[in-house]
Amino acid sequence: MPVTQDSLVNVLSGVSAPVEQARGLPGWMFGDPDVYALEQERIFAGSWVCVGAEDDLPRVGDVMPVEVAGRPLFVVRDQTGYLRCFHNICSHRGALLVTDPGRRKIIACPYHAWTYELDGTLKKTPHICGQGVHDSPTLDKSLHGLKPVRCATWARLVFVNLDPLAPSLDEELAPLAERWAAYDFSLLRFSSAEDFLLPANWKLAIENFVERYHLPWVHPSLNGFSGIDHSFELFGDLFVGVGSRKVTPPRPHGPLPTFPGLPAELAERGEYPALFPNVLLGLHCDSLFAYVMTPQGPNETKERLYFFSVGEESLEPRYAEAKAALHKVFADINREDMDIVSRLHRGCASPAMMGAVFSPVFEKTSQAFQRMVAERLAEPREPQTVSVEAGG
Ligand code: FES
Ligand SMILES: [Fe+2]
Missing domain, CATH: 3.90.380.10 (Naphthalene 1,2-dioxygenase Alpha Subunit; Chain A, domain 1)
Structure with missing residues (x-):
């Protein structure tokens, strides 16, 4: 049918x-x-989809890859202890960043070694403009961090929503x-x-x-x-x-x-x-x-x-x-x-x-x-x- x-x-x-x-x-x-x-x-x-529990990521730096609606994402506990979710793709050429749960100090891409802070900020673009030249005058790093996805918790459960315009989780759960x-x-x-x-x-x-x-x-x-x-x-x-x-x-x-x-x-x-x-x-x-x-x-x-x-x-x-x-x-x-x-x-x-x-x-x-x-x-x-x- x-x-x-x-x-x-x-x-x-x-x-x-x-x-x-x-x-x-x-x-x-x-x-x-x-x-x-x-x-x-x-x-x-377009929904608040539950992807796990806070207890899957108890420590700063814990990461967990998840998939919602076919999009690869990952959840991470940042330096301040706050849970964040990002599209699991490198801002450079799109390689998958996190393939297994674990603990990271930074998020490093295995392809050309671009690195991101736990809050998604793009930190390093090694040798981008030739051997030993790690910064590009034409690449504003602040514009090329990881792409965030909305993430919120309730009852120790972690929810993400791909729709930036959806009502908040609190509103939905009220x-x-x-x-x-x-x-x-x-x-x-x-x-x-x-x-x-x-x-x-x-x-x-x-x-x-x-x-x-x-x-x-x-x-x-x-x-x-x-x-x-x-x-x-x-x-x-x-x-x-x-x-x-x-x-x-x-x-x-x-x-x-x-x-x-x-x-x-x-x-x-x-x-x-x-x-x-x-x-x-x-x-x-x-x-x-x-x-x-x-x-x-x-x-x-x-x-x-x-x-x-x-x-x-x-x-x-x-x-x-x-x-x-x-x-x-x-x-x-x-x-x-x-x-x-x-x-x-x-x-x-x-x-x-x-x-x-x-x-x-x-x-x-x-x-x-x-x-x-x-x-x-x-x-x-x-x-x-x-x-x-x-x-x-
Ligand atoms: S694709 Fe990630 S550094 Fe090149
Ligand atoms: Fe039953």
């Missing part, structure tokens, strides 16, 4: 109908390379941040991370995460400590998901420190929104987990789970087992999901898959996520991916 504007408008109209009549995204939207390319431009190139105002995220401490490779389209992983209909069959153990009778739905412009008023995962190694001052009704609450486009969050009184989803093409998605505990005290060795056990609870749930989502992906590859019908009770959330995707594909904003110059 070729992607055309008409076909996208039809998909949007189907998915936007009242839930009882709606049709979800048809199967071809999950495996088609043209759809994938369009998503990269119309969704990922509704969710306000909802979670009782939780002091400055107390989050990195506990553990785990990588997964999902043989399925990124959208399927998200639409699965945001519905609770599958809990009794796919997650019998989760269903035991978080029954759907206590659940509710979360809807925002940029997030959608589910929550439960009563989540009591097994804690065989005892309790973990909790966010201070939480009202009683939040003590057993769990909330699980997907933040558009690529983060799945899980908030509890004693932890936050985040799955950062990085599509590798239409048929494969990298997932990195970050698990954060609460407060300095939670870093003490006596909590290690309890943290590891809780991490495992949520990682095991993901393994159960990966199995069913890869099955979903294989089914959606069939041309007979004309689009989901939704449970009017449990799947308004999956419908809402699919609608976010369809809206951005069918009604794109003007592309705004021009970068501002260094220092601008």
